Amino acid sequence: MISWRKHYKQTLIAIGLLLSTSASIYGQDGDPKNGEKLFKANCTACHALDKQVIGPPLKGVVDRVKTEGGVGKDWLHKWIKDNKALRASGDKYANEIFEKYNKTEMLVFPNLSEKDIDDILAYTTNPPAPEEKKTPEATAGTEATAASPADKTTTNIVIISLLAIAGLLVWILIKLRQLVKLGQSEDLAGLNETRVKSFSEIYQKYHLIGKGLIAILALLATYGIWNWIMWIGVYKGYKPEQPIYFSHKIHAGENKIDCQLCHSSAKYGKVSEIPSMNVCMNCHRTISEYNGKYMEPGKDKAFYDGEIQKIYAATGWDPQKAQYTGKTQPVEWTRIHNMPDFVYFNHSQHVVAGEQAIINSFNKKNPNNKIDVVCKACHGKIDTMNVVQMANDFTMGWCIECHRTTEVDMNNGYNKEYFKNLHDKLKKQYPKDGGKITVDAIGGLECGKCHY
Template structure:
């Protein structure tokens, strides 16, 4: 627990007078200290591990709490409890014997004064710039839509007038004896056209047959290729917020990517490592069409599925699985090991990708296959993931020869390639070590 818990608890259980004691701390410094030391267990307006702290000093004054006792509790609540202080031990039992951190040597008396000043009367939150930007963007989009609609209406009217005029001209041109002459030369059905223009008909049929065969072939080659697929999920999860705005490393959630074949979908327990204390969204970034309330609502879905009682800060034991929609699904006859690429090939995959894509540089190996995930609000399949796509990568990606194992293991192969291709052949690509052999991926 945090120093703030100390403050609140002593407020509720203390009986020493503080009337006439004014807070003279720096609220701005107090906010910084509060966020650094207290937010793991406390919020201003709601109960977490400890009680809500907004207006705590006012409440503390009405209950009669001495500032000296507060300092002792925050500095070293453990020592205060061991001294036999009844109030300190009552607070400890009240909050399920959840011991607060000892801040002696970490916080000064002035630090505590600053924190109390901030939590007692925190400044009203400013309207986020991101929200203003979203509002402006939405208004701009609305104006653009109206302009586009008006343009289509005008074009439609022009087309109708043009068609009317053409129809009038056609009627005028077919009046009189010329109509009978035209009718006598008119081809009335497809078979008559085929007999009259047999050679041309063969040509057309051949072209149509080739196009049809190509269409069937293209359709067959597209089976299982779902590039651009981005399904809606039962819980809205923005990678842009987590990986982009908050810079959370991919492997914090997808730990299996480094140590195993499958990167795995993180369990809700992983989500709760952070969202046990982050129950509301207060970030600056808001996706167009969304709101802070929307993101907060999605956090509540996590609580519902995992059975988290937010009010009492404990698990109920009632859980329901989340039916995620899978995006990347490797066929059963294909072997792919994430750790082999994330650990062994990390350096050269990143280098090879950046060389081939000078205008789209990456800093994380995951992006080579999954695209710029840190910019995606909804995750989508960014590449084809076909056999040809994999083989092309193996033919251009170098083996990391700075790795001690690879340098020793492929030493003879390296010399052989130099003899075969000349001394300038100083690199070994994955295909040279069996990266395109059938048995490497199909077993």
């Protein structure tokens, strides 16, 4: 009895030690799932798991620092929290890494707790397997396979029905021909021989009607030619393919990137120029593959990754060495919006001075299709376009109509001061709608404003 109790106590002690050891191991190793969230939030700007970005790949970093520098997790905790202080302390391995990666200083993360860092390191040691996602194409293919027998049956029924209708029509035509032959008497045959058979005879008989028809046709032809000429250069709906696929829906729509981050000249200059490839590389230097949730129908991750590689080829960026090679390839973009040489249009005037006035006017005229950015008034809802297209006519009449209906914002600092002495005069001159002043009242219809 005493022996049994002794072994029982030993067993309990052993189980307790095992549980405590397991708990301590788990606490030390961390939670990979939480580590994945922390990694994506704090590390992906400079690091990836399996390839070099700005910094080295971090998969297996715990084993790597142990092998290379003979250091462990405690060292990694110090490095992540404040690598600058660690280097200043004279740590040999820390300074070696700093020199190895071109003296690129890593950010400090004093906000991360010890557990947070353990979770991140657990993720780099044993990243969770990615969940399989069913693509729309696969789902559609399954549905198509399931529905294929029913589709074949329906197709056969339609073909048989059409053949039956065609046979019935042929039979009706034959019967009608027989009835016509039976009903044609000798008197009717003689009358057919006396009918007018030449065009000249018909014209002589009905020349007044003929001249009237010719006049109408001439007017219609003239109108058609005039209408065709008037629409030369109007390319609403034009959306050419570009040498590098760029989806505004992904960038401006899904990722909420401000238009002026790329098209900065629209706010400060006449032309909203095409951004240089260096602007693309501000982000894509660290984004070498597409991991977004949205995908355009017919496109997959491999397609988007391939387009990013085209950016690297154009700029001469080597993602493996994280440096430029100096070998660039100019990108021949196809221009979509292009004003004629005889038209002056200043983007900054509309984007800065007219921003709120244009937005208010557009939303008033389109209550069910409101906009939040001034660019959309002319270029359409660009944040929903995978391929950019010309959303409006961009004719002179279209511009004039906008100037006639857009109310000037007299409360902004510029207009309030500049038109200080003109307010009363303009209100008397334009008393409609309680003295509201539209762009045409301040020179918006003057020829010299746009044609110089």
